[in-house]
Amino acid sequence: MSLLVIGSIALDTLETPFGKVEYAVGGSGTFISTSASYFYDDIKLIGIVGTDFPNEELEFLKSRNIDISGVLKHPEKKTFHWHGKYNYDLNTRDSIVTELNAFEDFNPEIPASFRDSPYICLGNVDPEIQLKVINQLTNPKIIMMDTMNFWIEMKKNKLFETMKHVNIISINDSEARELTGEYNLVSAAKRMKELGPEIIVIKKGEHGALLFNGNNVFAAPALPLENVFDPTGAGDSFAGGFMGWIAGTDDTSLDNLKLAMIYGSAIASISVEKFSLEGLRELSNSSIEERLNSFKNLTQFDFPVNGKSNN
Amino acid sequence: MSLLVIGSIALDTLETPFGKVEYAVGGSGTFISTSASYFYDDIKLIGIVGTDFPNEELEFLKSRNIDISGVLKHPEKKTFHWHGKYNYDLNTRDSIVTELNAFEDFNPEIPASFRDSPYICLGNVDPEIQLKVINQLTNPKIIMMDTMNFWIEMKKNKLFETMKHVNIISINDSEARELTGEYNLVSAAKRMKELGPEIIVIKKGEHGALLFNGNNVFAAPALPLENVFDPTGAGDSFAGGFMGWIAGTDDTSLDNLKLAMIYGSAIASISVEKFSLEGLRELSNSSIEERLNSFKNLTQFDFPVNGKSNN
Numbered sequence: 001m002s003l004l005v006i007g008s009i010a011l012d013t014l015e016t017p018f019g020k021v022e023y024a025v026g027g028s029g030t031f032i033s034t035s036a037s038y039f040y041d042d043i044k045l046i047g048i049v050g051t052d053f054p055n056e057e058l059e060f061l062k063s064r065n066i067d068i069s070g071v072l073k074h075p076e077k078k079t080f081h082w083h084g085k086y087n088y089d090l091n092t093r094d095s096i097v098t099e100l101n102a103f104e105d106f107n108p109e110i111p112a113s114f115r116d117s118p119y120i121c122l123g124n125v126d127p128e129i130q131l132k133v134i135n136q137l138t139n140p141k142i143i144m145m146d147t148m149n150f151w152i153e154m155k156k157n158k159l160f161e162t163m164k165h166v167n168i169i170s171i172n173d174s175e176a177r178e179l180t181g182e183y184n185l186v187s188a189a190k191r192m193k194e195l196g197p198e199i200i201v202i203k204k205g206e207h208g209a210l211l212f213n214g215n216n217v218f219a220a221p222a223l224p225l226e227n228v229f230d231p232t233g234a235g236d237s238f239a240g241g242f243m244g245w246i247a248g249t250d251d252t253s254l255d256n257l258k259l260a261m262i263y264g265s266a267i268a269s270i271s272v273e274k275f276s277l278e279g280l281r282e283l284s285n286s287s288i289e290e291r292l293n294s295f296k297n298l299t300q301f302d303f304p305v306n307g308k309s310n311n
Numbered sequence: 312m313s314l315l316v317i318g319s320i321a322l323d324t325l326e327t328p329f330g331k332v333e334y335a336v337g338g339s340g341t342f343i344s345t346s347a348s349y350f351y352d353d354i355k356l357i358g359i360v361g362t363d364f365p366n367e368e369l370e371f372l373k374s375r376n377i378d379i380s381g382v383l384k385h386p387e388k389k390t391f392h393w394h395g396k397y398n399y400d401l402n403t404r405d406s407i408v409t410e411l412n413a414f415e416d417f418n419p420e421i422p423a424s425f426r427d428s429p430y431i432c433l434g435n436v437d438p439e440i441q442l443k444v445i446n447q448l449t450n451p452k453i454i455m456m457d458t459m460n461f462w463i464e465m466k467k468n469k470l471f472e473t474m475k476h477v478n479i480i481s482i483n484d485s486e487a488r489e490l491t492g493e494y495n496l497v498s499a500a501k502r503m504k505e506l507g508p509e510i511i512v513i514k515k516g517e518h519g520a521l522l523f524n525g526n527n528v529f530a531a532p533a534l535p536l537e538n539v540f541d542p543t544g545a546g547d548s549f550a551g552g553f554m555g556w557i558a559g560t561d562d563t564s565l566d567n568l569k570l571a572m573i574y575g576s577a578i579a580s581i582s583v584e585k586f587s588l589e590g591l592r593e594l595s596n597s598s599i600e601e602r603l604n605s606f607k608n609l610t611q612f613d614f615p616v617n618g619k620s621n622n
Contacts, residue, residue: 064576089494183400186537210535219532219609224521226497249615258612292614298530299610301569303603304560 002042002067003247004114005033007123007236008103009031009071010045012276013083016090016230022141024276027080028123028146031233034280035048035240035267036121037064038288040248044114046070046133047193050079050102060281070111074102091205091232110136119247120164121239124148125157134165142252144168144243146235152179163196167252170201170239185210186217199257201242203235211261216254220261223269224293230275234268237280241267262299313353313378314558315425316344317444318434318547319414320358320382323587324394327401327541335587339434339457342544345591346551346578347432348375349599351559355425357444361390361413371592377416381422381622385413401540401542402516430558432471432550435459438466438473445476453563455479456508457546457553470495474507478563481512481550496521510568512553514546520587523570531572534537534580534605541586545579548591552578573610577602 007029015024029047036043044067049058051074061068080103083096106125110133118141122130130145135209137143151159152175159179163169166183169192180191189200189212200212206228208221243262249256270291271279318340324333340358343571347354355378360369362385372379394407417436421444429452433441441456448454454477462470463486470490474480480503488494491502500511500523511523517539519532553575560567581602582590 184537184539186535190537206517208530209530217535217609218612219332219519219535221519221530221532224497224528224530226495226501228495255613259615262612296614298528300612301529301573301610302566303607304570 036244039244347555350555
């Protein structure tokens with residue numbers, strides 16, 4: 001019951017109001033697979049790194065029980081490099097440098113032994129590549145995709161084609177609005193459902209995330225944090241926690257999708273407390289349990305019985 | 312165990328992308344007391360209307376069991392009039408006209424029989440007036456106040472003085488940031504606690520509301536609605552539902568504050584589905600129950616026992 005993860009593997013230079021790191025490991029594939037590894041132990045990563053990618057970072061992924069035999073090493077080019085600078089509010093950022101490098105040649109052939117994976121998480125890459133991956137699958141049960149404004153603007157038709165083949169889309173609120181032309185998120189989710197996926201996850205950053213499934217809607221608020229250090233990878237951490245939980249439980253009932261929303265939110269809230277992947281390096285079960293309890297306290301209440309509280 | 316409500320009573324002209332109403336009843340006192348009346352039946356309203364205020368609107372408030380013997384009628388001036396125009400996203404609005412009229416002379420003397428009210432909701436009025444009300448109280452148990460950017464900018468010191476005497480402040484996220492100079496809402500809540508109130512409610516519009524109490528935080532998401540017709544009064548409806556529930560249960564435990572957040576959110580979500588006060592005119596118990604169930608489905612989940620869901 002493998003979870004197959006496809007995404008970028010990057011070396012990021014990140015500037016936030018709290019500091020700067022240079023060439024720290026990042027990328028959607030890295031964040032998704034690492035986050036998922038805290039909820040499931042049969043994860044296969046597909047990606048590409050360059051000549052400069054640190055070997056110890058590949059070892060780290062292996063130490064998380066992630067199968068990296070599908071990660072190619074480019075013989076000549078360097079690793080995908082992104083340099084981002086966050087503004088004071090941490091909600092907006094500028095891309096200073098984007099060097100695709102090895103990632104430009106990313107054209108994944110899924111290893112034969114990976115093709116029957118039932119759970120698939122397609123990180124934010126070119127929708128043509130996402131579709132190419134889908135076409136190689138022999139036994140897909142649940143496919144989740146992410147995307148971004150760049151693909152909405154540059155390859156909308158390809159994106160629509162890919163959306164026809166996925167079960168879940170995970171997308172930012174502003175991107176959902178841009179994709180559908182609907183300002184209202186309920187309307188945007190409806191429109192996206194018409195395009196293919198039956199489950200819509202709209203990520204709202206510090207305001208949490210919404211799940212739309214059938215006529216049901218579920219809201220997972222973000223944990224209010226005093227010290228958000230680096231939002232890089234928050235959405236991918238969310239997706240990894242979400243799909244890691246789904247793959248580990250093999251259950252897509254509404255009740256279990258709600259849990260996936262909470263587990264994804266919990267791991268994302270841990271991720272943003274340190275720079276790049278640092279927050280997700282060595283998490284103990286108890287630190288994840290503790291964060292899940294914070295979410296429980298944050299959101300759960302008891303309706304009164306006969307006008308009085310249960311408690 | 313009366314709930315004393317102080318606030319404006321207005322005639323609003325409202326333009327939204329969906330239509331326009333002219334001289335419809337509005338104002339913080341109206342929305343707070345009407346919303347609260349669905350959760351509690353001993354509500355006393357303090358306010359002032361002008362010569363043009365429709366008698367049937369006073370009768371409506373009385374029909375909700377609201378004691379309006381503290382509502383003055385100005386002998387000469389017209390009712391406070393606000394004309395607002397909402398933008399396409401419904402999150403921003405322009406004030407086209409603000410005519411204080413009778414409200415300019417609002418200088419409430421609390422009737423002697425009202426002064427021992429234990430629960431008090433101070434709608435968004437001049438902090439000097441809020442303080443004057445507080446100074447007339449003989450038996451306050453829980454005082455909640457609202458405010459707005461106008462008072463933060465014009466009367467910050469008076470606002471700080473008033474905050475020293477209240478238990479709960481209800482405030483928008485942007486106003487919380489402006490009041491405290493803290494962008495981060497956890498930091499803003501901490502700062503506000505230092506200024507007096509032990510319970511902080513930060514309203515985030517379509518993203519719901521946060522409660523800070525001691526070291527605890529609770530998030531009530533807003534119900535995602537496809538048809539938001541008119542956001543006017545949403546924050547006041549929230550405050551009314553919140554304080555109506557608290558007064559009715561006489562319980563400020565954390566568990567009951569969480570319920571107050573949900574009840575406030577539920578009545579606010581009903582309020583915005585129609586123009587001005589129309590959504591709150593004739594609510595049946597079952598329509599409120601139904602909305603509360605929507606909030607339950609929106610937010611509640613069951614953690615798994617031994618790795619498997621309870622359900």
